Amino acid sequence: MAVVRLAFVGAGRMARTHMRNALSIEEVEVVGVCDVDRGRAEEAAKIAGTKAFLSVDELIREGKPDAAVVSVPPFAHGEEVDLKLVRAGVNLFVEKPVALSLEVAFRVLEALRAKELVGAVGYHWRYWETTREAKWLLEDKEVVFAGGTWQGGIYHPSWWRRREKSGGQVVEQTTHIFDLVRHLVGEIRRVYSLRRRGVVRDIPDYDIDDATVVAMECGDGVPVVVTSTCVLDFGHKVGLSVITRKMVVEVGVGRLSVIESGHRLEKVARNDPYADELRAFVEAVREGNPEGVLCPYDEGVKTLAATLAAIESAEEGRPLEVKGVT
Ligand SMILES: NC(=O)c1ccc[n+]([C@@H]2O[C@H](COP(=O)([O-])OP(=O)(O)OC[C@H]3O[C@@H](n4cnc5c(N)ncnc54)[C@H](O)[C@@H]3O)[C@@H](O)[C@H]2O)c1
Missing domain, CATH: 3.40.50.720 (NAD(P)-binding Rossmann-like Domain)
Incomplete structure (x- = not known):
């Protein structure tokens, strides 16, 4: 057409x-x-x-x-x-x-x-040229482990702070980092989460988690941890660090750092994702x-499955398998 x-x-x-x-x-x-x-x-x-x-x-x-x-x-x-x-x-x-x-x-x-x-x-995030370069760099490397985070504040629309409307920070926001983990490291297979509640008491209608720590098993056994908090009143830190045998690849908001012994390369994306x-x-x-x-629709469903399992794991206090999509 x-x-x-x-x-x-x-x-x-x-x-x-x-x-x-x-x-x-x-x-x-x-x-x-x-x-x-x-x-x-x-x-x-x-x-x-x-x-x-x-x-x-x-x-x-x-x-x-x-x-x-x-x-x-x-x-x-x-x-x-x-x-x-x-x-x-x-x-x-x-x-x-x-x-x-x-x-x-x-x-x-x-x-x-x-x-x-x-x-x-x-x-x-998949469309930033810096993320594309990270993907290319990691293609032939063995990932040892990875750590991601989203540390910031409460997103402004009123639906965001209601769990039944947004799903909470992990499902609505840190989902970008979960998706990045799947994209750069491997499928999220198992999750075990801990959460903190009750710190934010001054925002009306707020019933989401203040902080979440999710340990996961990805790909063929790579351990990954993704942390989230929305208790700040400023955006602090967002991104994913992937550790390989001799190289760290760090993806941030339109940024890439590649760190090796005695060498550090910093890149800023020039494209609009x-x-x-x-x-x-x-x-x-x-x-x-x-x-x-x-990111075709089925990929979005797999990322949703991982974030929902993370929330459920915190609720049940035990590790959970992520439901797959075929
Ligand atoms: N990719 C990103 O970086 C990014 C950034 C911000 C928001 N988002 C996503 O975009 C979505 C919307 O977020 P937003 O910030 O624009 O929120 P928003 O509250 O500013 O806008 C949502 C709009 O949807 C309307 N709406 C609600 N139910 C509707 C319905 N049944 N039919 C038609 N309209 C309806 C609301 O009236 C509102 O105007 C969310 O899923 C959010 O996660 C993505």
Whole structure:
């Protein structure tokens, strides 16, 4: 197809970034913006020079999209959004996490497969040129162990601090690091987690964990630990260090450090991973070939499975196997 008729579902902060990028792609026509919040839908539609909708049904009927960018909060995925779009034959770019339950994620995956549609997930870390270089560097190395972290504050929307709406920091935010572990080290097979609660007492409605430490077994037996906290009021440290026999490869926010005896190389990514992930999705839809998509939907489901197992492990106080996706 020459031009992709692209719709937006969810018109919040993340959608604005995707919309800006979509508007710069010549082969995209934005055919509608849908949000349950009328003000947001209308404001975003005005920016894109398109129509605002309050329901996905209306968006599908009137906008006739080929593809949609879904940037709704984690709890909103499922029957009313993703499944309606897929059943109508709409290719999906979905923000992470793909859902809050594996049951929903599997249903969307099955529907995408049945309709032979492109499904992509916004794990944009995979698109930084520095992450790509890390992947290339690690390809022929034996990983000894790895350590990742996300240390920062509480993300601003009110749904974020409610566990039943966001899943908590591990499921909603540190999911980027879990995905990086899967991408650079290997499949997360087993998890054992500890958590801290009750430190944040001054934020209304806050019921998520303050800190989590997740030990995991990855690939063919590589130990990895991923820690998270959202108790700070500033962004402190985010990234993953991968230790090989004689080299440390550290991936940060658009950064790469390669450390060897007597030598340290620092790189800063020059590309915009959000622009690149959207372009890869649009190209995949246009060409009917998903090869350029670095995080297909099934990968997003596997990352969700690992984060959900991590949360469950903390709750049950025992190690758990991660449920696989075939
Ligand atoms: N990849 C990244 O770096 C990154 C960064 C920020 C957010 N995100 C992800 O993007 C998603 C959205 O986050 P955000 O920051 O834009 O949140 P937000 O709260 O700013 O926006 C979400 C929007 O979705 C709308 N919405 C809720 N339910 C809906 C429904 N059923 N149909 C249509 N619209 C609905 C809300 O009204 C709101 O306008 C989350 O999954 C988040 O994890 C990703």
